[in-house]
Amino acid sequence: MHPRDPRSSQFRPGLGGVVLHGAAPLLGIVALALVMDLLVAPLLPEAWYAKVLADIGINIVLAVSLNMVNGFTGQFSIGHAGFMAIGGYTAAAVVYYGSIALWGDAGFHGGYFSYCGLGHFNGPWFGGGDLLFVAACLIGGLVAAVVGVFVGLPSIRLRGDYLAIVTLGFGEIVRILIQQTPGVLPPESAATVPAPGRYLHLGGALGFTNHPFYTTIFWIWLAVGATVLVAWRLRNSTYGRAFLSIREDEIAAAAMGVPILLYKVMAFTFAAFFAGIAGGLFAHQLGSTLNPADLGFAKSFDILIMIVLGGLGSISGAILAAAGLTILPELLRNPPHVWPLLVPVVPIALALLLYRRRRLARGWGILAGGIVLLEIARDLAVAHGVQLSDYRMVFYALSLILVMILRPEGLLGTRELWELWPRKRKGGAGVRASS
Amino acid sequence: MVSPLFELRHVSLAFGGLKAVDRVDLALPAGGLHGLIGPNGAGKTTVFNLITGIYRPDEGDLRLAGRRLNGLSPHRIAHAGIARTFQNIRIFAQLTVLDNVRVGCHVRARHTMAQAILRTAGHIAGERLIQADARALLDTFGLADHAQELAGSLPHGQQRRLEIARALATHPTLLLLDEPAAGMNPTEKAALKALIRRIRDHYQLAILLIEHDMSLVMDLCEQITVLDYGQVIARGTPPEVQNNPKVIEAYLGEPIPGASANPRAEGATRGNTKNAGTAGTAETRPEDHPGPEGGQG
Ligand SMILES: Nc1ncnc2c1ncn2[C@@H]1O[C@H](COP(=O)(O)OP(=O)(O)OP(=O)(O)O)[C@@H](O)[C@H]1O
Ligand SMILES: [Mg+2]
Numbered sequence: 001m002h003p004r005d006p007r008s009s010q011f012r013p014g015l016g017g018v019v020l021h022g023a024a025p026l027l028g029i030v031a032l033a034l035v036m037d038l039l040v041a042p043l044l045p046e047a048w049y050a051k052v053l054a055d056i057g058i059n060i061v062l063a064v065s066l067n068m069v070n071g072f073t074g075q076f077s078i079g080h081a082g083f084m085a086i087g088g089y090t091a092a093a094v095v096y097y098g099s100i101a102l103w104g105d106a107g108f109h110g111g112y113f114s115y116c117g118l119g120h121f122n123g124p125w126f127g128g129g130d131l132l133f134v135a136a137c138l139i140g141g142l143v144a145a146v147v148g149v150f151v152g153l154p155s156i157r158l159r160g161d162y163l164a165i166v167t168l169g170f171g172e173i174v175r176i177l178i179q180q181t182p183g184v185l186p187p188e189s190a191a192t193v194p195a196p197g198r199y200l201h202l203g204g205a206l207g208f209t210n211h212p213f214y215t216t217i218f219w220i221w222l223a224v225g226a227t228v229l230v231a232w233r234l235r236n237s238t239y240g241r242a243f244l245s246i247r248e249d250e251i252a253a254a255a256m257g258v259p260i261l262l263y264k265v266m267a268f269t270f271a272a273f274f275a276g277i278a279g280g281l282f283a284h285q286l287g288s289t290l291n292p293a294d295l296g297f298a299k300s301f302d303i304l305i306m307i308v309l310g311g312l313g314s315i316s317g318a319i320l321a322a323a324g325l326t327i328l329p330e331l332l333r334n335p336p337h338v339w340p341l342l343v344p345v346v347p348i349a350l351a352l353l354l355y356r357r358r359r360l361a362r363g364w365g366i367l368a369g370g371i372v373l374l375e376i377a378r379d380l381a382v383a384h385g386v387q388l389s390d391y392r393m394v395f396y397a398l399s400l401i402l403v404m405i406l407r408p409e410g411l412l413g414t415r416e417l418w419e420l421w422p423r424k425r426k427g428g429a430g431v432r433a434s435s
Numbered sequence: 436m437v438s439p440l441f442e443l444r445h446v447s448l449a450f451g452g453l454k455a456v457d458r459v460d461l462a463l464p465a466g467g468l469h470g471l472i473g474p475n476g477a478g479k480t481t482v483f484n485l486i487t488g489i490y491r492p493d494e495g496d497l498r499l500a501g502r503r504l505n506g507l508s509p510h511r512i513a514h515a516g517i518a519r520t521f522q523n524i525r526i527f528a529q530l531t532v533l534d535n536v537r538v539g540c541h542v543r544a545r546h547t548m549a550q551a552i553l554r555t556a557g558h559i560a561g562e563r564l565i566q567a568d569a570r571a572l573l574d575t576f577g578l579a580d581h582a583q584e585l586a587g588s589l590p591h592g593q594q595r596r597l598e599i600a601r602a603l604a605t606h607p608t609l610l611l612l613d614e615p616a617a618g619m620n621p622t623e624k625a626a627l628k629a630l631i632r633r634i635r636d637h638y639q640l641a642i643l644l645i646e647h648d649m650s651l652v653m654d655l656c657e658q659i660t661v662l663d664y665g666q667v668i669a670r671g672t673p674p675e676v677q678n679n680p681k682v683i684e685a686y687l688g689e690p691i692p693g694a695s696a697n698p699r700a701e702g703a704t705r706g707n708t709k710n711a712g713t714a715g716t717a718e719t720r721p722e723d724h725p726g727p728e729g730g731q732g
Contacts, residue, residue, distance in 0.1 A: 008545065011563040012556050022554035230552055237551035237558065238537065238544045238565060241530070245538040248527035255487055255521075257513030257542030257605055266548075313529075414529050 029225030037113070037218035047118060050217065054285060056326045057220035058278050061227045063306040063322040064315060065274035068231060070304070071313035071414075072240065073267040074247025075155055076164040079171030080275055081299035085292060086147055087140035087276025088283035089178060089208065092290055093199045094136035096211040100190045102132065107212055114214040116286040133214040137223075137280030141273040148272025152265035171300050178292040179205045186210075207291035208283070215284040223281060227274045231315055234270070243267060247313070309403055311410030316417040321410075328399065332392035339375045342368060438501070440465040440641050441517075441609050446495030447665075448485055455481045457665035458495070463609065463641045468631075470656035470673075471645045474685055478665040479645045480522055483611050486643075487519050488512040499609065514542055518607035520598040522614050522645075528587030532578055535586045535597055536569040539604025569604060575637075576600045576630070592623045596630070603634065609641045610634070616648045624651060631655060653677065661685070 013021070036057075041050050066080045099106045108115075109129030115121040154166045181202040185193060193201065202208055234240045245253040246260050254260050283290045306325050310317030345368045352361035381388050388395075403411065439462040448456040456478045463469050471479050484490045486497060488509040497504040499515055507515065518539075527535050546561035573579045576596050581589060586597060595615055602610060612631070616624045628651055635642050646652045652659065653673040661669040661676055663685040669676050676682055 005543070005545070005564055007567070008560045008564055011560040011567075013559045017559060018554070018556050021559060025554075233552050233554060234548075237548075237562065238541050238546075239548050239551055241534050241538050242541045244530055244534070245527050248529055249525045251489065251509075252521065252525035252527065253538070254509035255513055255519055256539050256601065257510045258538065259510045 025229055029222060029229060032225045033218045033222040036221040037216060041217045051285075052327060052330050054215070054217055054220050056323045057217070057224045058282055059303070059306065059322040059326050060224050060319050061220075061274055061278040061281070062303045063310070063318040064227050064231050065271045065278070066303050067307045067310075067313065067315065067318045068234070068243075068271045069267045070307055071311075071318070072235060072243040072247060073264050074312075075264060075267070076160060077151075077167040077268070077271070078164050078297070078300050078304050079151070079167035079169070079174075080271070080303045081295045081297065082151075082167075082171035082174040083144040083148060083272040083275035084279035084282065084299065085171075085174050085178060085295035086272075086279065087137070087144040088279030088290055088295065089140075089202050090143045090276070091133075091136040091140035091280030092208045092211050092283040093202060094139055095133055095214070095284065096184070096208070097190060097198055098132050098136065099129070099212060100187045102128070104187070106187050106210060108214070109212070110214050113218045114216055116213040116216055129212065129214065133219075133284060137219075137277050140280040140283075141276035144276025144279070145269045145273035148269045149265055151272070152268025155264045155268065156261045168297060168300070171297055175292045175296045178202055184208060184210060203290070205292065207289040209289045211284070211290075213284050213286045213288065215281045215286070215288075220281050223274075223277055227277075228315065228319065230270070230274075235315065239263075244313070305400065307410075309400065309410055311412035311414060313414040314410070314412040314416055317410055317412035317415075320412070320417070325396075329392055329396055332395050333389045335378050335381075335388050337375065338371050338378065341371050345371065439463055440467070440500055441643075442496070442498045443482070443486070444496040444498070446482075446485060446492045446497065448481060448490055448493050454665045456485060456492075459662070459665070459667055461643075461660055461667075463643060465608070465641055466635065466639055467641045467658065468635055468656050469641070469643050470652040470659040471643055471662065472647070472649075472652055472659060472676075473662035473668075477662040477685075479662055480613055481665075482662070483519060483613055483643075483645065486512070486611060487517060510542075513605055513607075516606075516608040517611065518602035518605045518609075519611035520595070520602055520613055520615060522617070524591075524594050524598055526586045526589075526594050526597055526601070528585065530586055531583050532586050532589065532597055533569055533573065533582040535601050536572050536604045537565050539601040540565040540568055542605045572600045572604055575633075591618050592620075595619065596627075599630075599634070603638060606638075607640055609643065611643050611645075613645045614647060615644070616646055616651055624648065627651075628655060 036053070041053060044050050044053065062080060062084065066077065069075050069077045096106050099109065103109055109127050110133065111124045111127035111130055112121055113126060114130050114133060115123070151167060151170050155163050158166060181200055181204045183201060183206065184203045185198065185201045190198060235243070242253070242258045243263055245256065245258055246263060250260055279295075282288070302325070306321040307318050309325065310319070310321030345364060349361055349364035349368055352358075352364060378388070407413075441463040443459055443461040446456060446459050447454065459478075459482060461469075461471075461482075471482065473479055481490065485492050486504075488504070488507050488511070491506055499517060502515065504512055504515060504517075527538060530538070544561055544565065546555075546558045550558040550561075570579065570582070573582055576599070578593060578597060578600065581593065586594065589597060595618070599610075599612065599615065615631070616627055619627060631642065631644070632655065634640070644652065644656060656673060659669075659671065659673055659676045660667055661679070661682050663681075668681045668685055669679040671679070
C-alpha cells in the first residue's frame with residue numbers, strides 16, 4: 001500500500017552513524033562483561049559475594065525479559081520460570097550429552113572465561129567447551145522461544161486474569177513434565193540409548209547433576225548486556241512503540257494498523273528466548289544441581305515481583321528491582337549497619353530542599369528517616385541477641401508491601417531512572433484527562 | 436456518477452434482536468466531506484465500527500477503491516487506508532504526544548524488527564522519516580510544544596486534536612471522525628472546523644464525519660446521510676436534509692406538520708436525555724468497548 005518514501009535515502013546515516021549507533025554498543029556489552037569479570041568480581045572480599053553478583057545478573061535477564069510481555073504489551077504472564085526451566089534443561093542436556101559425544105566424558109573443557117573453580121586456572125583463554133556451552137545456551141533460548149510462541153497464542157483470545165492462569169498452568173506443566181523424566185545417564189552408558197531419547201534423561205525430581213560448570217560472571221553479564229540492549233533497542237523503535245500502544249489501548253492500536261495479535265505473540269517469543277538463556281546460565285553455575293522444584297511458580301512470582309516493583313515497562317526499573325531484591329534477602333541474613341547510607345541521602349535531601357523540589361525532598365527525607373529507624377532496630381536486635389536472619393523473609397515481604405503502598409505504580413512507574421528528575425511540565429504527568 | 440472512493444452497500448448488523456445498522460448504503464467520492472448524523476443510538480458509531488473491522492457486517496459489502504474490505508481485521512483496514520478517531524477518546528495516555536503520532540506512522544515503516552535490533556542504516560533512516568513526519572503533523576496541529584508531554588496530561592480539546600493527528604499519521608485515504616467537537620468550547624470548535632477543512636484540502640482525503648453539533652456539520656459537509664434506528668432516513672446537501680420532514684421528526688421524536696425548523700435548535704437529541712454538545716463524552720458506551728469476541732474477528 002505505502003510505497004518506499006523517496007526521502008529515506010536522504011535520511012540514511014553515513015558509516016560513522018551506523019558504527020556509533022549499531023556496532024559501538026556491542027563492544028560496550030563485551031566491555032561490561034570484562035569489567036564485571038576482571039575488575040569487580042576480584043575486588044569482592046568473599047566468593048559468596050561473587051555468587052550474589054552472578055544471581056543479580058541472571059535475575060536482571062529474567063526481569064528485563066518478562067518486562068517485554070508484562071511491561072511493553074501489557075499482558076499478564078506469571079509462568080516465566082517455565083521458559084527458564086526449558087532453556088536450562090535444554091542447555092544442560094546439550095552440554096552434558098554433547099560433552100560425552102565429543103570428548104567421551106562430562107568434564108570441564110572450557111577456557112579461562114568459563115572457569116568457575118576457586119583455585120588458579122592455567123589453561124587457554126577459551127576452550128572447545130565454551131563453544132559448546134554458548135551454543136547450548138542459545139539452543140536453550142531458541143527452544144524456549146518456540147514454546148513461547150505456543151504459550152503466547154492463547155493471548156489472542158484471553159486477557160488479564162485468564163491469560164495469567166494459562167501461563168501459570170504452563171509453568172507448572174513444564175515443572176511436572178521434567179520431574180517425570182528418567183535419571184541422568186552416566187557417561188559410560190549414554191551411548192547405549194539412541195540419540196533423541198537420550199536427551200530426555202534429565203534426572204527427574206532428583207535434579208540434573210554431574211554436568212560441568214561453565215557459568216561465570218563474564219557470561220552472565222554478557223547476557224545481561226545483550227538482553228538489556230535488545231530490550232532497549234526494541235522499545236525505542238517503531239516496533240517497541242507499537243508494543244506499548246497495545247498496552248495502552250488495544251482497540252486504538254489496531255485502528256492505527258498495529259497487528260496486535262502478532263506482536264503479542266512476538267513479545268512472548270522474545271521474552272521466552274532470553275528467559276531460556278537465563279536458564280542455561282542458571283543450569284551451569286558452580287555447584288548447580290538443576291532441580292525442577294527450584295523453577296516452579298515461586299520463581300515465576302519472584303520475577304514478577306521484580307518488574308512490578310521496578311515499574312511495569314521501565315527497563316531501568318526492572319534492573320534496579322532485580323538487583324535490589326537479589327541483594328535484600330542476602331543482606332538480611334546478617335544485617336549490616338545502614339547509617340552509612342545517610343551520607344549520600346541527607347545531602348541529596350538538603351540539596352533538593354535548597355532547590356525547592358519539595359515533593360522530591362520529602363521522599364528523600366522519608367528515606368533518611370527510614371534509615372535511622374532501621375539502624376535503631378538493628379542495633380536493638382543485636383544488643384538483645386535476636387537473630388534477625390530468622391525473620392528475613394518477613395522483612396522481605398514487609399519491604400515489598402511498603403513499596404507497593406508508597407508507590408503503587410512501582411519505583412519508576414513506566415519511566416526510566418534518568419527521567420525522574422522532573423522537567424518543567426504543565427499539568428501532572430500521568431494524570432488522565434477525563435474522557 | 437464517477438465511481439466512489441468508498442462505498443457501503445446494504446450493510447446490516449444486529450446485536451441480538453436490535454438492528455443497530457439496517458441496510459445502510461453510503462458512497463463517498465475521493466476528497467469528499469460527508470456528514471453522518473442522527474439521534475443518539477441511531478447506529479452511527481456502529482457504522483464506524485463496521486467500517487474499521489471491529490464488527491463484521493451480517494450482510495452487505497464494504498468497498499474502498501473497489502477493494503472489498505469485509506472480514507478484514509482492524510489493522511489490515513488501517514493498512515488499506517482507513518483511519519479513525521473515537522467518540523470516547525482513545526489516545527495512548529502513558530505515551531508522549533510525539534510517540535502517539537509515531538505509533539500512527541508505524542503502518543508505513545519499511546524497516547524490519549531485525550534492523551531495529553541491529554540498528555542498521557535502514558532502521559536509522561526509517562526512524563528519522565517517522566520522526567520528521569510526526570513532527571510535521573504536530574506542527575500542523577499546534578501540538579509541537581507538547582511533544583514530550585504524556586498524552587494523558589493534555590487538556591481534552593488537545594487530546595481530540597492529537598487523536599486526529601495520530602490518525603492522519605497513517606496516511607489514510609479515508610478519515611473517520613467520531614464526534615470530534617464533543618466537549619469543545621465554541622472557540623475550539625471554530626478552530627476545529629478550519630482544521631478539518633485544511634486537512635481535507637492539504638492531505639486530499641475523504642472525510643466521514645459524525646457530529647451532533649449541527650452548525651458544524653451543515654457548514655462543513657457537502658453531503659449528509661441521516662440515520663435513525665439504524666436506517667438511512669434521508670440523504671442530500673445540508674439544506675435538503677435540514678428541511679426534510681423525516682429528519683425533523685426523528686430529531687424531535689414526534690411529527691411537526693409542515694414545519695421546517697432547523698434541527699440544531701433542538702439539541703439534536705431524541706427524548707432530551709442528554710446535551711448534544713457533550714454527548715458520549717461523559718459516559719462509557721458499550722460500542723466503544725467490544726468484548727474479546729467483538730474486538731478481534
Ligand atoms: N456492542 C454492543 N452490544 C449491544 N448493543 C450495542 C452495542 N454497540 C451498540 N449497541 C446499540 O446499538 C445502537 C446504536 O449504537 P451507536 O453507538 O452506533 O449509536 P450512535 O448513533 O453512535 O449514538 P451516539 O450519538 O449516542 O453516539 C444503540 O442502541 C446501542 O445501544
Ligand atoms: Mg456514537
